[in-house]
Amino acid sequence: MxxxxxxxxxxxxxxTLWERVVHWSAALSFTYLMLTGLALYSPRLFWMASIFGGGTTVRVWHPFAGVVFSVALVLMSLSWARCMWLxxxxxxxxxxxxxxxxxxxxxxxxxxxxxxxxxxxxxxxxxxxxxxxxxxxxxxxxxxxxxxxxxxxxxxxxxxxxxxxxxxxxxxxxxxxxxxxxxxxxxxxxxxxxxxxxxxxxxxxxxxxxxxx
Amino acid sequence: MGTRVLETKAISATPYPLLGIREVPEVLEVCKLIDVSICIGCKACEVACQEWNDLPVSETYTHFGSYQTLPDLAHNFWNLIKFKELENKGKLLWTMAKYQCMHCEDPGCLRACPAPGAIVQYTNGIVDFVQENCIGCQFCVTGCPFNVPKISPKTQKVYKCTLCADRVESGLEPACIKACPTDCLHFGLKKDLVRMGLRRVKQLRDQGFENAILYDPPGVLGAHVIYVLPFGNRPEDYGLPRDPEVPATVNWWKGPLKLAGNIMMMGGVALALLHYLKFGPMELVEEKRRGAPGEKRRKTKE
CATH class of the missing domain: 1.20.950.20 (Transmembrane di-heme cytochromes, Chain C)
Known part of the structure; x- marks a missing residue:
């Protein structure tokens, strides 16, 4: 007992530490991408662009965050593809x-x-x-x-x-x-x-x- | 280009009511008429446009085999005569047609723009870009069926013909109209110019140009720049698109897809919260027999 x-x-x-680093890189970049993307997606959500520095700033950084997210996703796939196999x-x-x-x-x-x-x-x-x-x-x-x-x-x-x-x-x-x-x-x-x-x-x-x- | 006293009809990315409360007695829609049949390709309109709008004189491209000043419109070149050397019934047909923003009644640029106030349509029909609100995403470039807006590599903002809104506002005609020496360009009220254009089309047809038309594309609900084309069956010969319309993609993207997306996102969050209220969190089960060997070894529970 x-x-x-x-x-x-x-x-x-x-x-592992590596898995968590990769996960949170993807999570953070995704959050940024989602909020800035939503700001450009709907005029009623454009106020979210102001949080991140305004429309132009958001337009400039959104694609770079996309690159970060893509890299994180590739790394994640490399470490998890096997456990994620169906x-x-x-x-x-x-x-x-x-x-x-x-x-x-x-x-x-x-x-x-x-x-x-x-x-x-x-x-x-x-x-x-x-x-x-x-x-x-x-x-x-x-x-x-x-x-x-x-x-x-x-x-x-x-x-x-x-x-x-x-x-x-x-x-x-x-x-x-x-x-x-x-x-x-x-x-x-x-x-x-x-x-x-x-x-x-x-x-x-x-x-x-x-x-x- | 900045705030104007002109009454606004539509503002990009702005779902809220417009600010105008004044009673406009009569909406006077302005229009440019380009009678291609009497254009001599002198390029006076190009020069006048550059002069009035304080745009730099760019170097003439000479290496693409045309009399045309530039291959295409540019961020600092808003009025371009397109020259084409073609054949008609075995003879040379040299077309020349002034090209610029069409100031569409249903502007694809304005529909596609995500930046509030970056594109404004006035009640007189002028569609204008407000660079201080532009974020440089170039969705307007994709939304425009005439491929008119151009981005400046220096400012990363988009520019195009303003139909000399600043001159029109002061009761003057646009600079290009003022400069035209052959009266190929006219400026006035749309209803008057449509009548004038149709009269000219009839004249051309009587003279043997049986395909002459007044080019006022219905796909964008009409434009505030209209053309008299002697060979109206071949608008491409004048560098004009055949049957231009706001891309269906833009309408889908800004219409049903957005509605579906909003419902999906809000519904998703609501369903998740509802699920929590109904089922609560997943609990750790100790007593449940799940057949794990670790479980079996320890039959007794504390």
């Missing part, structure tokens, strides 16, 4: 996503280091990030591209933005309110034994089997 208590509060490394059991998870949303565990396969929802979010953000980068270039250097390319870029940039913001709403909600402990995990890099066992049992088991914890 005593051992159990100790075990339960033991901390497990979930994210396997057949993830299909099962996604089919039963409603049980996850309603906090029932029926039909949900045990999650590895990331559950299928996290994986989907990762790919949604990566894919929309790629589209945002590709469509952002003609918006940054309009004189280098044809009219049709620029028009298409505007459309793609907006649609990819909406997809990414949709994803980020879910991500921020899950990471802060919905799953206590996950914000701390991304901040300190550690979770408790019980947290790991509850949310990512397969990952936890693997670490135990490998004798890493």
């Amino acid at each position: 005593k051992r159990g208590v100790k075990r339960k509060n033991k901390e497990i490394v979930r994210y 396997y057949p059991e993830d299909r099962q998870w996604l089919l039963n996503i409603w049980s996850y949303i309603t906090h029932k565990e029926e039909g949900l396969p045990e999650a590895g280091r990331f559950n299928a929802g996290q994986k989907m979010l990762f790919w949604l953000m990566s894919f929309s990030g790629l589209l945002l980068l590709l469509s952002g270039i003609p918006l940054w250097f309009p004189h280098k591209f044809s009219w049709d390319v620029r028009l298409a870029s505007i459309l793609v940039h907006e649609i990819a933005t909406l997809a990414a913001i949709g994803g980020i709403i879910v991500h921020v909600y899950m990471g802060t309110l919905a799953v206590p402990g996950s914000l701390g995990a991304m901040a300190k890099g550690k979770v408790t034994d019980l947290w790991a066992k509850t949310h990512h049992p397969r990952w936890y088991r693997r670490l135990r089997q490998k004798g890493l914890i």
Whole structure:
């Protein structure tokens, strides 16, 4: 029993320093991009441009922040692509996503280091990030591209933005309110034994089997 | 170019009501008429434009095989006669047509602009750029179906023909009109000039130019610069786009997509908060049997 208590509060490394640096670089640049982008997206939100130094300043810096975000996303993909790979059991998870949303565990396969929802979010953000980068270039250097390319870029940039913001709403909600402990995990890099066992049992088991914890 | 006493009709990126409360007795829409059939390509309008607007005299490009001053309009060159050497029925057809901002009734630049007050449309039809509010994003360049606005590499702001709003405001005609020696350029009220243009078109048709038209593109709800084109079936020969209109993309982007986006973003946040109120945070489950080996080994709970 005593051992159990100790075990339960033991901390497990979930994210390395590098993973956290990359994550927060992406998070900060994304936040800046989202707020400055929204300022230019809607005149009713143009006031947000003033927070960041006015319309011209925002127009100048937004693409550079986009470069930072793209680099962070590439680094993130390099370190996580393997854990984010979708396997057949993830299909099962996604089919039963409603049980996850309603906090029932029926039909949900045990999650590895990331559950299928996290994986989907990762790919949604990566894919929309790629589209945002590709469509952002003609918006940054309009004189280098044809009219049709620029028009298409505007459309793609907006649609990819909406997809990414949709994803980020879910991500921020899950990471802060919905799953206590996950914000701390991304901040300190550690979770408790019980947290790991509850949310990512397969990952936890693997670490135990490998004798890493 | 700065605040004017002119009454405004539309301001870029401004969903709120305009400030005008004065009763304007009659909206007098101004217009430029360019009768291409009697343009001699003297470029007096180009010079007058540069002079009045204090724009520098740029070096003439000579290496692109045309009589034209520059290949295209520039941030400091707002009025350009386009010259084209073409063939018509085996004979040389040398076209020359003054090109500048069309001052569209439905300006694509103004629709696309995200900076409040950077583009203004006055009730008299003039569409003007207010550089102090311009952020240099060049969405207007993409929104314009005539490819008119040009960015200055020095100031990173966009410039174009103002239809000499400063002169018009003082009751003068635009500088280019003043300079034209052949009366190919006219300035006045739109309704008068449309009538004048149609009369000239009829005259041209009677003279054998059976395709002559008055070019006043309906795709932008008409313009405040209209042309008499002898070969109206081939507007491209005068450097004018065929059937120009505000790009559908711009209308989608500023219309339904934005509405859908707003609903999605606000709905997303609302749903997340609602989910929290209904289901609360995910709890750590100790007693639940999840089959983890660590769990099984410790059957007893404290």
